[in-house]
Every structure is written in C-alpha cells, then in structure tokens.
Amino acid sequence: MRANFIFSEVWIGLRRNLTMTIAVIVTVAIGMALLGIGLMINAQVGSMSNYWSDKVQLSAFLCKKNDAFEACKGRGAVSAQEKQQLEAQIKGLPQVDRVFFEDQQKAYENFKAAYSSNSVFLNAVRVEDMPESFRVKLKDPNEYKAVYDALAGAPGVSNVVNDQELLDKFFGLMEKLRWAALVVALIQVFAAILLIGNTVRLSAYNRRRETGIMRLVGASNLYIQMPFVMEGTIAGLIGGVISAVMLMLAKIVLFDGMNNYFVLSTQLTWSEVAQVITLTTVIGVVICIIASFFTLRRYLRV
Amino acid sequence: MIHFDNVTKVYANQNRPALDHVSVDVDKGEFVFLVGPSGSGKSTFLRLVLKEERPNSGAIHVAGKDLARLSNFKVPHLRRRIGCVFQDFRLLPNKNVYENVAFALEVIGKPRRFIRKVVPEVVELVGLEGKAHRMPDELSGGEQQRVAMARAFVNRPMILLADEPTGNIDPATSIGIMKVLDRINRTGTTVVMATHDAAIVDSMRKRVVELEDGKIVRDQSRGVYGQAY
Numbered sequence: 001m002r003a004n005f006i007f008s009e010v011w012i013g014l015r016r017n018l019t020m021t022i023a024v025i026v027t028v029a030i031g032m033a034l035l036g037i038g039l040m041i042n043a044q045v046g047s048m049s050n051y052w053s054d055k056v057q058l059s060a061f062l063c064k065k066n067d068a069f070e071a072c073k074g075r076g077a078v079s080a081q082e083k084q085q086l087e088a089q090i091k092g093l094p095q096v097d098r099v100f101f102e103d104q105q106k107a108y109e110n111f112k113a114a115y116s117s118n119s120v121f122l123n124a125v126r127v128e129d130m131p132e133s134f135r136v137k138l139k140d141p142n143e144y145k146a147v148y149d150a151l152a153g154a155p156g157v158s159n160v161v162n163d164q165e166l167l168d169k170f171f172g173l174m175e176k177l178r179w180a181a182l183v184v185a186l187i188q189v190f191a192a193i194l195l196i197g198n199t200v201r202l203s204a205y206n207r208r209r210e211t212g213i214m215r216l217v218g219a220s221n222l223y224i225q226m227p228f229v230m231e232g233t234i235a236g237l238i239g240g241v242i243s244a245v246m247l248m249l250a251k252i253v254l255f256d257g258m259n260n261y262f263v264l265s266t267q268l269t270w271s272e273v274a275q276v277i278t279l280t281t282v283i284g285v286v287i288c289i290i291a292s293f294f295t296l297r298r299y300l301r302v
Numbered sequence: 303m304i305h306f307d308n309v310t311k312v313y314a315n316q317n318r319p320a321l322d323h324v325s326v327d328v329d330k331g332e333f334v335f336l337v338g339p340s341g342s343g344k345s346t347f348l349r350l351v352l353k354e355e356r357p358n359s360g361a362i363h364v365a366g367k368d369l370a371r372l373s374n375f376k377v378p379h380l381r382r383r384i385g386c387v388f389q390d391f392r393l394l395p396n397k398n399v400y401e402n403v404a405f406a407l408e409v410i411g412k413p414r415r416f417i418r419k420v421v422p423e424v425v426e427l428v429g430l431e432g433k434a435h436r437m438p439d440e441l442s443g444g445e446q447q448r449v450a451m452a453r454a455f456v457n458r459p460m461i462l463l464a465d466e467p468t469g470n471i472d473p474a475t476s477i478g479i480m481k482v483l484d485r486i487n488r489t490g491t492t493v494v495m496a497t498h499d500a501a502i503v504d505s506m507r508k509r510v511v512e513l514e515d516g517k518i519v520r521d522q523s524r525g526v527y528g529q530a531y
Contacts (some may be wrong), residue, residue, distance in 0.1 A: 005408045209394060210405075216352075216392075217457065218382030219409035221375075 009210075009227035010234065013203050020199040021235050027195055028239025028288065031188025032280040033246040037254075038181035039276045040247070040268060044255060045174050047266045049167075056163040058136040058144055060086070060151045064104075064128075069158035078132065082156035089154065090136055095147050097137045104130045131158060189287060192239075196232050196291040203228055204299040229292045236288030240281030247277055303461060303492045304328040304351055309360030311346055311516075320346040322516035323360070328494060330460075333487045335503050336496040337527055338513035344496035347513070348463045351494070352384060353377050365460050382410055385454030385462040385491075389469035391446045393438040399425060399449050400434040406453045420456060428452045428482050444475035448482060455486050462486055464495040468502060476502060500527035 014021050062083070063072035083101075090099045102110075107130035115121050134151075138144055141164045151160050204211065207227075214224050255268045304327070311321040321343045328334050336344045349355045350362055353369050362369045365383050372380060393402050400421055407417045425434050428448040438446055447467055454462055464483065468476035480502055487493045497503060503510060503526060510525030511518060 209392070213392060213394065213405065213453075214409045215378075216381065216386050217406040217409060217453070218378040218380070218384075220378045220411075223409055223411065 006223075006226050006230065010230045013207065013227055013231045014234065016206050017199055017202055017231075020195065020202060021231070024192060024195050024199055024232075024235040024288070025239045025242065027188055027192040028236055028284045029242035029246065031185050031192055032240055032243035032284040033250070034181045034185035034188060035283065036243060036247040036276045036280040037250055038178045038185060039279065040250065040255065040273065041174055041178040041181065043272045043276070044266075044268050045171060045178070047268070047272075049171065051266045052163070052167055053141065056138075056141045056167060058138060058147055058151075058163070059161045060090075060134045060136065060154075061131040061158045061161065062086075062133060062156055063158045064131050067131075067158055071153075072158045078156035083132075086134060086151075086154060086156060089150065090134060090147075093147055093150060095138055095140070095143050097139045099134055099136045102133045102135055104128065104132055107131065107133065192287060193291045196235070196288055197295040199235075200228055200232065200292045200295040201299045203231060204296070225293070225296050228296050229289055232288040232292030233285055236285040237281070239288075240284040243280055243284065244277045247273060247280070303330045303332070303365060304494065305361075305363040306347075306350075307361045307363075309350065309357045309362060311343075311350060311355060311357050319358075319516050321350070321357070321513075324513075324516070324518055325360075326511060326518060326521065328492060330492055331487070331490050333484070333493045333506070333508040334495070335506070335508055335510045335525070335527075336494060336513065337498070337503060337510055338519075340498075342513040343516040344513055345465060346516075348386075348465055348494070348496060351461070351463060352386070353380060378410075382457055383460045385451075385457070385459040387447070387450050387454050387462065387464040387467045389466040391438075391443075391450045391470075393446055393449055393453075395438055398435050398437050399430060399441070399452075402438070402449055403452045403456050406456055410457070412457075421452075424452045424456045427455070427485065429478070442475070443471045444478055447471060447479055451479070451482055451486070455491070458489075459491060461492045461494065464493065464497075466497055466499075467495065468497065468499050473499075473501060477505075480506065503527040 061069075062078040063069065063075065065077045067073075067077075087099065087101070090096055104127050108125075108127045111125065111130060112122060136147060136151075138147065144162050144164055148160055148162060151157055211224055251268060251270075251273045259267055306324050306326045309321055309324045310319050312319045324343070324347070336347060338344055346355065350357055350369075351364055353364075353372065356370075364380065367380060369380075394405060397405060403421045403424060404417050407421070422434065425431060428451050430445060430448050430452065433441070433445065436445075438449065441449070447470075451462075451467075462483070467483070468479055471479060476499065483493055483495065484506075507524045507526075509523045510520065510527070512520035512522075
C-alpha cells in the first residue's frame with residue numbers, strides 16, 4: 001500500500017469537494033459537541049448526587065419571637081417543652097436516621113460561612129434573627145413524605161424545608177438539558193450521515209475516470225475505496241477536534257460558571273472532560289467511516 | 303489462455319442473447335481479431351473475459367482460472383494479468399504520459415523503484431520516447447492511444463484486450479498502433495482485438511473470429527475481414 005499515493009488522492013478529493021467537506025466538518029463538530037455536553041451534564045449530575053446523597057436533610061425550622069410565618073402567628077417563640085416533644089416525635093419516626101438540634105448561635109455561624117462574600121447581607125443579620133431548627137437525616141432521602149407531613153403542622157414549627165425537593169428540581173432541570181442536548185446531537189448525527197453520503201457520492205462521480213481505470217488495471221477494492229473512506233475519516237477527525245475545543249470552552253464557561261451560582265456543588269474535573277472528548281471524537285470518526293463505507297458500496301462499483 | 307465453452311449471455315430486459323452458445327479457444331501468444339457489426343457481441347465477449355459480466359450459462363476459463371469459481375475478492379488479481387485498450391483511450395487528463403502509465407502500477411501497490419525502472423521502458427516500447435512529460439491534450443489521437451497501450455502493457459499482462467483501438471484514429475496512424483500491438487504480441491502476450499476496420503484485418507493476416515447476432519459465424523486462421531470463403 002502506497003501511503004503517499006493515497007494521501008495525495010485524499011487531498012485532491014477534499015479540495016474538490018471543499019464546500020461539502022466543510023459542511024460535514026461543521027455538522028460533526030456540532031453534533032459531537034452536543035453529545036459531549038450531554039455526557040458532561042451526566043458526569044456533573046452523577047458527581048453532584050454522590051456528593052449530596054449523604055448531606056441531604058430535612059430541616060424543621062422553629063418559631064422565634066415575632067415570627068412572620070403563618071404557623072407562628074399569634075404565639076411567641078417555641079417553648080422548651082414543645083422542643084422536647086418535637087424531638088421525641090422525630091426520634092419515634094421509623095424513617096429517621098438521626099436528628100440534631102441547631103441553635104441560633106450555630107445557625108448564625110453557618111449563615112456567616114455560606115455568605116462570607118456578601119458583607120452587606122451579613123451585617124444586616126443578627127444572631128437573634130436566625131431560627132432554631134431540628135436537622136433530620138433520613139435513612140432514605142426519597143422517603144421524606146411521612147416525616148414532612150408529621151412535622152409540617154406540629155406546634156412550634158414554622159416551616160419544613162426538604163433539601164431533596166430542591167435537589168430534585170435542580171436535577172430535573174439538568175435532566176431536561178441533557179435530553180435536549182442528546183436529541184439535537186442525534187439529529188446532527190443523522191444529518192452528518194446524509195451529508196457524508198452526499199459527499200462520497202460527489203467524490204465518486206468526480207473521480208469516476210480514476211476509479212474506472214483502477215478497476216481495469218486490477219487495483220484491489222480496498223485500494224479503490226481507501227481514499228474515499230480516508231476523506232470521511234479526516235473530515236470526522238477535524239470535526240472532532242473542533243468539538244473538543246467547544247467542549248473545553250463549555251467546561252470553562254458553562255460548567256465552571258454554573259458552579260459559582262450553586263454553593264457547595266462539585267466541580268467537573270478535566271479528566272472527566274478528557275474522557276468525554278475522547279469518546280465523542282472516536283464516535284464522530286467511526287460514524288464518518290461507517291457512513292462513507294456504506295455509501296461507497298452504493299455509488300462505487302468495484 | 304481464453305476458453306469459452308458454450309457461453310450464453312442475455313442482458314436483463316433483453317430477449318435476444320448478446321452471446322449465443324459461443325465456444326472458442328484462444329491459445330497463449332495468439333493474435334485474434336474479433337470482427338462483426340455493432341451489437342454482434344464483441345464487447346460482451348471482452349467484458350466476460352474481464353469478469354465485468356457473468357454468463358447466463360456456459361463456462362469461461364481465463365489464464366487457467368474458471369471465472370465462475372473465481373471469488374469477487376480475486377477478480378482484481380485476474381485483471382492484473384489482463385491489459386485493456388479502448389476506443390476512447392481513457393487517460394487521466396490531469397496526469398502526464400509518465401504519470402498515466404505509472405498510475406496503473408501505483409494503484410496495485412508496486413514499489414516506486416520498480417515503477418521508475420519499467421515505465422520509461424514501456425513508454426519507449428510504444429514509441430513515445432521523449433514525450434513522457436507531455437499532457438494528454440498535447441498529444442495526437444494516435445499518441446494518446448500509445449499511452450493507453452503502454453499503460454495496459456506496463457504490468458506485463460498475459461492477455462491484452464483491445465476494443466476498437468483504432469476507432470478514433472485515421473488509417474495512416476492506425477498502422478503505427480497495429481505495429482505496437484504486434485510488438486506486444488511478439489513478447490508472448492495474447493492479443494484479442496475487436497474491430498470494424500477491414501483494412502487492418504486484411505493487412506495483418508491473423509486469426510479472425512466473426513460474430514453475428516451473438517453467434518460465431520466464422521473462425522479462420524490467417525483470415526480477412528470480408529465474407530466467409
């Protein structure tokens with residue numbers, strides 16, 4: 001096999017079909033970038049749900065003096081007896097793993113840690129403004145309903161916040177984004193296959209003299225088909241490289257940017273991005289090879 | 303070298319057979335004219351030898367191989383032992399004489415050193431010495447056909463098939479073409495040439511096989527074009 005001969009044929013073919021080649025490259029790049037973003041969302045959601053799974057808790061906030069919550073209207077702060085009763089009630093529930101009490105001082109410290117960068121906000125809040133709360137760790141975060149119902153109406157409880165519910169909303173949004181990216185990626189892959197088919201067809205027509213002579217003098221099928229398949233492969237590879245650049249930008253702009261808005265969420269690592277890039281590039285090239293090979297069988301008689 | 307045994311070929315969508323129970327033997331080193339009017343089956347005969355078409359019935363042996371039992375995978379290897387020349391030359395317009403001839407060796411993976419050695423030899427054999435770097439559009443029809451013959455012969459095939467090689471060339475130039483074919487035949491290559499050109503057939507005094515409506519109506523050694531004697 002004469003490599004330089006094949007490469008010169010490939011170069012001629014790519015140049016003759018420049019517009020089609022560019023169309024293939026762009027389609028593959030966009031398709032693979034979207035597929036990659038879908039996979040990156042997957043990785044992000046995966047590491048986040050791992051991170052959160054042992055941290056989610058159900059928080060029952062208790063009434064403080066002059067509390068604005070509906071459940072606390074017309075009564076003072078929660079009494080020590082009510083607190084004891086609540087604690088006993090929570091501990092009695094079968095779904096509960098463990099429970100601890102957070103007093104106003106501790107709540108203020110947590111608040112300070114979370115909003116350390118926002119000094120205006122921090123200065124406006126005093127220790128007395130912080131509500132006391134019971135923090136309940138559930139055996140299974142998804143089984144929160146019974147505990148929630150038991151605590152929601154109990155005397156002295158202002159409101160109940162369930163982390164799992166908030167996370168579910170966030171994960172639901174991520175899930176939708178992921179599916180949207182994957183569906184568009186699939187459409188792009190389909191378009192790429194059709195485009196490659198057309199490119200190969202044009203290429204085969206442009207080079208019908210050459211292939212006719214090759215057939216005549218007894219060139220092997222592999223030798224005749226190789227330049228066409230290589231054209232597809234190179235277009236796929238260039239598309240893959242462009243999609244890799246897009247994915248790296250997505251990691252920096254979208255994922256790391258998003259991280260700034262969600263305190264304590266986990267960061268997508270570069271090694272995860274590298275895995276996604278490798279996978280999408282390989283998929284892009286393989287799609288191109290398969291598409292060119294199968295259209296060749298239709299348009300190039302050997 | 304070429305052996306047709308009761309071969310019939312009917313193209314799809316056609317009632318009349320292109321070849322009708324044809325049996326013919328061409329020995330190694332022979333020079334055979336295939337004559338007959340258009341549509342008499344000459345081209346079909348050549349296409350069958352190349353296994354570009356399959357016969358509906360009958361057996362074909364080429365260079366000792368039974369074509370019916372030759373897998374598609376091995377057809378390229380059969381074609382490497384057969385050279386082809388056509389009426390329309392079929393040169394690559396963007397390659398010069400040397401490159402056109404070298405192309406035939408490049409695509410079957412011959413090493414560059416070998417190509418550099420044999421291509422000039424063959425270019426000289428067909429009488430194009432000094433014109434290796436001309437482009438096809440700078441050559442006359444006769445010279446272009448010589449390039450095509452060089453390309454067909456450069457891999458030293460056992461058989462050379464020529465489909466009306468003088469069809470686009472004036473009679474004076476045709477004589478030169480025939481001399482090259484004769485020279486190639488003298489190296490031991492079997493030559494089968496389909497033609498309409500009565501003058502050439504008459505002047506060469508080689509074996510003549512005449513086809514009409516797909517049947518062999520005459521097979522004569524040292525024959526002429528015209529009627530059967």
